[in-house]
Amino acid sequence: MPPSPDLPKLFTASGLVVTGDRKVLLVEHRKLGVWLYPGGHIDPNETPDEALHREVLEETGLHVVPLVAAMAELGDAETDVTALALPYAVLCERIRSVGNPRYHLDLVYVCRLSGESRQSDLKPNPGEVRGAGFFGAHEALSLDTFPNFRKLLARLFSDEEVWSMLAAPLTPA
Numbered sequence: 001m002p003p004s005p006d007l008p009k010l011f012t013a014s015g016l017v018v019t020g021d022r023k024v025l026l027v028e029h030r031k032l033g034v035w036l037y038p039g040g041h042i043d044p045n046e047t048p049d050e051a052l053h054r055e056v057l058e059e060t061g062l063h064v065v066p067l068v069a070a071m072a073e074l075g076d077a078e079t080d081v082t083a084l085a086l087p088y089a090v091l092c093e094r095i096r097s098v099g100n101p102r103y104h105l106d107l108v109y110v111c112r113l114s115g116e117s118r119q120s121d122l123k124p125n126p127g128e129v130r131g132a133g134f135f136g137a138h139e140a141l142s143l144d145t146f147p148n149f150r151k152l153l154a155r156l157f158s159d160e161e162v163w164s165m166l167a168a169p170l171t172p173a
Helices: 048-060 137-141 147-159 160-165
Strands: 007-018 022-031 039-041 065-068 089-095 102-113 129-135
Touching: 007 022, 007 048, 007 065, 022 048, 022 065, 022 147, 039 048, 039 147, 048 102, 102 160, 137 147
Parallel strands: 007 102
Antiparallel strands: 007 039, 022 129, 065 102, 089 102
16 A cells, blocks of 8 residues: 555655674664664655664664665766665655654665774764663564564575675675
């Protein structure tokens, strides 16, 4: 079913942060009380890449790098064109908030920790999330979350291309 044309559609950016030991970073959403990836609204004058970095940092204290880098060759300094990272998935999610129903057009990126962060640097921001942690497939799939998010996690854990990308060295953003 297509999204209702009557409701606002707001862009968000979220990160499936994965590690070499086949774990994913999840946060317990403060308002919803379920486990999800870190992410949030893309602010005015902010690119999705910038929002992704800001949101993950605000919620977890961690710096990340998208696994699927921008197609740098499409950038053009002369005409001020910048290529941005490619999302893993794009979801149109209805938010059934009382008095403020809307859709989030969620750009979901698969990320790894940057050279600035390690798993042990995780510091969940209590103003943003109830908790956070790195979870293996069995653990992650048993957490309280939305059915479609559980499907996304199952896809992620079975996607060997994602896990093989972690073997590549970090490249500067």
